[in-house]
Amino acid sequence: MxxxxxxxxxxxxxxxxxxxxxxxxxxxxxxxxxxKGLIEVIKKKGEPKFxxxxxxxxxxxxxxxxxxxxxxxxxxxxxxxxxxxFGGNPVMLRDELMGLPxxxxxxxxxxxxxxxxxNGLTMFGHHGLIGENVPLGVGAALASGxxxxxxxxxxxxxxxxxxxxxxxxVTHKLPVYFVCVDNDLSILTTTDVRRSxxxxxxxxxxxxxxxxxxDDPWSIMHYTKELTENLPALINCRVCRxxxxxxIGTDGPPEWERHAMVKQELIKLGHKQAIDEIExxxxxxxxxxxxxxx
Amino acid sequence: xxERTLAxxxxxxSRKHLEENGGLLIGQCITALGWVNGTVPNVQGIVELxxxxxxxxGIAVGAAMMGRRPIFVVRFQDFMMLNSSPFVNYAxxxxxxxxxxxxxxxxxxxxxxxxxxxxxxxxxVFMHFPGFIICSPMTPGEYEExxxxxxxxxxxxxxxxxxxxxxxxxxxxxxxxxxADITLYGISYPRFALExxxxxxxxxxxxCNIVHIMWLKPFEIxxxxxxxxxxxxxxxxxxxxxxxxxxxxxxxxxLSDASGYPVKALGLLDKTKCLxxxxxxxxxxxxxxxxxxxxxxxDC
Numbered sequence: 026m027x028x029x030x031x032x033x034x035x036x037x038x039x040x041x042x043x044x045x046x047x048x049x050x051x052x053x054x055x056x057x058x059x060x061k062g063l064i065e066v067i068k069k070k071g072e073p074k075f076x077x078x079x080x081x082x083x084x085x086x087x088x089x090x091x092x093x094x095x096x097x098x099x100x101x102x103x104x105x106x107x108x109x110x111f112g113g114n115p116v117m118l119r120d121e122l123m124g125l126p127x128x129x130x131x132x133x134x135x136x137x138x139x140x141x142x143x144n145g146l147t148m149f150g151h152h153g154l155i156g157e158n159v160p161l162g163v164g165a166a167l168a169s170g171x172x173x174x175x176x177x178x179x180x181x182x183x184x185x186x187x188x189x190x191x192x193x194x195v196t197h198k199l200p201v202y203f204v205c206v207d208n209d210l211s212i213l214t215t216t217d218v219r220r221s222x223x224x225x226x227x228x229x230x231x232x233x234x235x236x237x238x239x240d241d242p243w244s245i246m247h248y249t250k251e252l253t254e255n256l257p258a259l260i261n262c263r264v265c266r267x268x269x270x271x272x273i274g275t276d277g278p279p280e281w282e283r284h285a286m287v288k289q290e291l292i293k294l295g296h297k298q299a300i301d302e303i304e305x306x307x308x309x310x311x312x313x314x315x316x317x318x319x
Numbered sequence: 320x321x322e323r324t325l326a327x328x329x330x331x332x333s334r335k336h337l338e339e340n341g342g343l344l345i346g347q348c349i350t351a352l353g354w355v356n357g358t359v360p361n362v363q364g365i366v367e368l369x370x371x372x373x374x375x376x377g378i379a380v381g382a383a384m385m386g387r388r389p390i391f392v393v394r395f396q397d398f399m400m401l402n403s404s405p406f407v408n409y410a411x412x413x414x415x416x417x418x419x420x421x422x423x424x425x426x427x428x429x430x431x432x433x434x435x436x437x438x439x440x441x442x443x444v445f446m447h448f449p450g451f452i453i454c455s456p457m458t459p460g461e462y463e464e465x466x467x468x469x470x471x472x473x474x475x476x477x478x479x480x481x482x483x484x485x486x487x488x489x490x491x492x493x494x495x496x497x498x499a500d501i502t503l504y505g506i507s508y509p510r511f512a513l514e515x516x517x518x519x520x521x522x523x524x525x526x527c528n529i530v531h532i533m534w535l536k537p538f539e540i541x542x543x544x545x546x547x548x549x550x551x552x553x554x555x556x557x558x559x560x561x562x563x564x565x566x567x568x569x570x571x572x573x574l575s576d577a578s579g580y581p582v583k584a585l586g587l588l589d590k591t592k593c594l595x596x597x598x599x600x601x602x603x604x605x606x607x608x609x610x611x612x613x614x615x616x617x618d619c
């Protein structure tokens with residue numbers, strides 16, 4: 026059932042330290058204000074045309090960036106949120122999106138091919154075929170024995186090679202965490218039109234620990250702690266993305282606004298002043314970052 | 320020195336890689352039914368894939384990204400139609416896009432007379448895509464050379480093998496005459512038919528040079544390839560993949576462009592390779608090559 030409180034643990038934010046929760050909020054803001062700046066650039070210049078925006082689903086990556094810091098990352102085509110929250114350099118991301126030599130792949134990859142191999146982060150670039158990163162990540166875990174996270178969407182989950190790679194990871198007991206970022210859409214086709222099964226039931230069938238949860242970041246951190254005790258495992262995170270599959274357009278307001286819900290939760294916990302300061306700081310920083318392109 | 324077959328050479332190269340380099344050997348059904356015609360060693364480092372074409376290839380590419388230089392065995396080249404995606408879309412592009420590497424040694428086995436999806440030769444398809452090194456070794460020495468090049472490079476290598484060559488122990492030498500009528504360039508399995516063709520042509524008073532081509536991509540125009548053509552002013556490239564948009568035509572064009580002389584191509588007909596004998600669309604044999612050469616010379 027797709028709801029904003031699906032398997033969300035009531036009052037769970039209190040179990041996490043203030044410091045962590047505020048950092049979490051900062052990472053969420055980072056994605057939103059980075060992409061706000063990018064959208065302004067696109068409105069002004071018409072370029073870059075092919076951007077895969079993350080705003081609306083960024084709480085998932087922000088939460089996981091605390092729990093999976095040492096993991097090798099095999100991200101999907103939509104990865105601004107993963108890149109930024111796990112510690113990728115925003116300036117290099119900007120330059121990559123603008124096709125500049127100082128970009129993460131010298132401007133050759135663009136929005137859906139992000140990689141980052143600096144500052145202790147190992148994030149491999151995607152090439153645009155949805156779900157291709159899943160067998161790659163499984164193979165990398167097989168060959169290296171290193172903990173690996175594979176991100177993919179509810180559409181990618183239907184790719185035969187994604188399912189086969191999950192099965193292989195179970196057979197070989199590989200240390201892989203599968204993260205399905207589920208917005209219920211493949212472009213604009215809803216999941217119920219495309220299939221009758223659920224990825225968590227498939228995971229269970231494979232014998233993998235799994236959880237289906239809305240994008241409440243504290244719940245995602247909580248379940249991830251548990252699930253990663255026994256890899257391979259899968260988490261399906263229900264999200265509402267703000268923008269189109271590709272480009273900056275929107276189809277009306279999202280079903281729910283996790284950023285606002287997180288903000289509300291932090292205000293309830295008495296952190297209004299702190300989060301206002303954080304958001305203001307991040308906003309100014311990102312506006313400054315994009316100034317050169319505007 | 321004891322003679323070694325090509326199959327034994329492949330097995331030994333693989334054994335060393337697995338035992339001494341920490342390499343991996345990945346594929347479907349590779350440790351059963353004769354261990355891929357006796358080319359797979361029984362040592363640690365073999366990963367039996369489930370029947371997961373596409374995912375299996377992706378797993379091999381992921382392993383390559385970790386520096387394990389996997390040997391990926393696909394028992395019939397036709398199956399590369401399924402397995403190609405991670406190689407074409409990821410391994411072959413990752414260096415140019417990201418400055419990273421995924422060197423995987425793709426052992427793609429061709430066969431003859433085994434029907435529509437077990438007799439294919441697909442090296443031409445892979446020549447089309449950037450990022451690959453492509454070769455078709457038919458002798459023990461050539462295979463060792465291919466392996467050395469793979470280990471010295473960081474690109475994926477498509478190795479177009481042929482089951483009919485596995486028992487071969489001989490090296491295939493070029494035969495170049497001071498005065499000849501045509502230069503025959505052989506690729507893959509049809510190379511074994513060139514000596515016989517030359518004898519048949521000689522009986523008709525036609526002298527031909529024989530030049531063997533193992534490296535298909537990058538295709539380097541060398542004196543070894545060009546000098547015989549300059550002596551005959553006429554050439555023919557023979558291959559066992561489909562002629563349309565195939566290796567034979569591509570290489571014929573390159574040789575012709577570099578020399579200024581006409582170079583023709585002979586590959587498979589634009590027809591499905593069926594199982595039954597009259598419809599197999601088999602690799603050019605000495606009889607077909609002989610007839611083709613006669614026609615070319617007659618038309619010239």
